Amino acid sequence: MESTKNDIPNTKYDLVNFDTQPPLLYPDYKSTILRSPTMPLMPVKEYLQNLRLPAFGASVIGALDNDLTKNARKNGEPIGERIKVTGKVMDEYGHGLPNILVEIWQANSAGRYIHKAEIHDAPLDPNFLGGGRVLTDNEGRYTFYTIKPGAYPWGNHYNAWLPNHIHFSVLGHQIEHRLVTQMYFPGDPLFEYDPIFQSAPKHARHLMVSKFSMDLTDAEFALAYEFNIVLNGKYQTPFENKK
Amino acid sequence: MEKLQTTPSQTVGPFFAYGLTAEQYGYDFNSIVNGVLTDDYTEGERIFITGCVMDGAGNSIGDAMIELWQADPKGQYRLEPIQDKNDGFTGFGRLGTGTNDAHKFTFTTLKPAGIDGQAPHINIILFMRGSLHNLYTRLYFSDEMTANQNDPLFNAVPTERQSTLIAQRNEINGQVFYTFNIKMQGDNETVFFQV
Ligand SMILES: [Fe+3]
Numbered sequence: 319m320e321s322t323k324n325d326i327p328n329t330k331y332d333l334v335n336f337d338t339q340p341p342l343l344y345p346d347y348k349s350t351i352l353r354s355p356t357m358p359l360m361p362v363k364e365y366l367q368n369l370r371l372p373a374f375g376a377s378v379i380g381a382l383d384n385d386l387t388k389n390a391r392k393n394g395e396p397i398g399e400r401i402k403v404t405g406k407v408m409d410e411y412g413h414g415l416p417n418i419l420v421e422i423w424q425a426n427s428a429g430r431y432i433h434k435a436e437i438h439d440a441p442l443d444p445n446f447l448g449g450g451r452v453l454t455d456n457e458g459r460y461t462f463y464t465i466k467p468g469a470y471p472w473g474n475h476y477n478a479w480l481p482n483h484i485h486f487s488v489l490g491h492q493i494e495h496r497l498v499t500q501m502y503f504p505g506d507p508l509f510e511y512d513p514i515f516q517s518a519p520k521h522a523r524h525l526m527v528s529k530f531s532m533d534l535t536d537a538e539f540a541l542a543y544e545f546n547i548v549l550n551g552k553y554q555t556p557f558e559n560k561k
Numbered sequence: 562m563e564k565l566q567t568t569p570s571q572t573v574g575p576f577f578a579y580g581l582t583a584e585q586y587g588y589d590f591n592s593i594v595n596g597v598l599t600d601d602y603t604e605g606e607r608i609f610i611t612g613c614v615m616d617g618a619g620n621s622i623g624d625a626m627i628e629l630w631q632a633d634p635k636g637q638y639r640l641e642p643i644q645d646k647n648d649g650f651t652g653f654g655r656l657g658t659g660t661n662d663a664h665k666f667t668f669t670t671l672k673p674a675g676i677d678g679q680a681p682h683i684n685i686i687l688f689m690r691g692s693l694h695n696l697y698t699r700l701y702f703s704d705e706m707t708a709n710q711n712d713p714l715f716n717a718v719p720t721e722r723q724s725t726l727i728a729q730r731n732e733i734n735g736q737v738f739y740t741f742n743i744k745m746q747g748d749n750e751t752v753f754f755q756v
Contacts, residue, residue: 352691353622353689365713366756370638371630378593378643411565487577498695522569550756
């Protein structure tokens with residue numbers, strides 16, 4: 319499944335040059351070798367200034383969509399450590415962004431994805447799917463309840479393991495506000511071995527690591543991890559760019 | 562005001578399907594977006610957008626995800642929030658490439674109109690295992706070459722690469738298909754734009 323071709327395209331450009339972003343070609347993550355453009359991204363920002371993305375209404379979110387401990391129960395509760403994952407989606411100036419679609423997916427507590435192509439020999443949990451979604455509130459805040467995901471191995475290189483992570487898809491209101499990323503957990507010993515985590519510049523990696531928060535923890539229920547997300551650019555309210 | 566650092570992007574990985582495109586892949590979780598961008602009632606030319614994503618070795622990619630976002634047949638983007646995936650003309654679609662052997666995507670939509678000097682076009686956001694950042698490109702229509710030549714963004718693309726942004730029109734049994742293949746590398750590498 320993973321590429322074995324080792325000739326690396328001759329890429330002269332740092333394709334994405336935002337200072338916290340990973341390059342598109344990161345040869346230690348082998349799948350990037352045949353899947354990253356070799357030509358530079360064309361800078362055409364001036365033509366895209368007013369390109370907004372779709373907005374979603376509250377009715378697309380089901381009552382249990384943000385609670386992964388409940389949204390796939392068949393005959394009991396999912397196994398594992400229940401956690402709360404919460405944070406704020408902001409623009410680069412710290413403005414909270416309301417009504418942003420945040421979707422997550424993750425492995426179960428044993429490090430197993432429900433995905434059909436997943437072959438890791440760890441048990442599925444009949445009461446856990448691992449998918450969820452929510453819209454941010456007026457301050458840009460979101461909250462999920464879930465089960466802490468386990469680490470899992472992958473085929474990138476011998477004895478390759480991914481740190482515990484939750485995949486995040488964030489769909490904001492402007493074209494530059496489309497982000498897919500991963501939330502990691504503090505102090506994971508696998509950080510120093512994982513090329514996907516390390517593809518982000520060193521000074522930016524901490525931005526993907528959630529913070530344990532006693533203040534946000536639900537007493538006698540779930541430890542809280544806070545994960546704030548900063549999207550590229552400045553938020554324009556829908557009326558700002560109408561002349 | 563001091564700027565915050567933006568959160569780094571990471572790959573969508575190979576296992577996005579049950580979270581982002583669950584119904585298409587047959588997982589027990591509803592989807593709020595799918596490959597159909599319109600209802601049956603909105604007026605316009607009904608079209609299918611189809612194609613593959615190819616890697617640098619010429620193989621089709623079976624774990625990519627594509628989002629389309631487009632104006633309607635009057636040239637207007639939807640402004641009202643989408644309340645349901647069948648809620649009129651949404652103009653927004655999402656499909657994974659892993660549900661058939663050819664790794665083909667097929668979206669159902671209405672042909673958009675161009676306004677304000679822009680040619681009719683569809684915005685495409687591409688995600689896949691092996692891509693650390695989503696990629697933005699645009700689809701233009703092969704039967705709109707006059708409008709394309711006057712489109713500011715299309716014109717900013719070097720002439721020899723413009724063809725990578727053109728979806729080819731085909732009519733099969735009265736149905737209109739536009740084929741848009743995305744090539745990550747090599748001859749006719751698709752043009753991607755920095756947003
Ligand atoms: Fe993962």
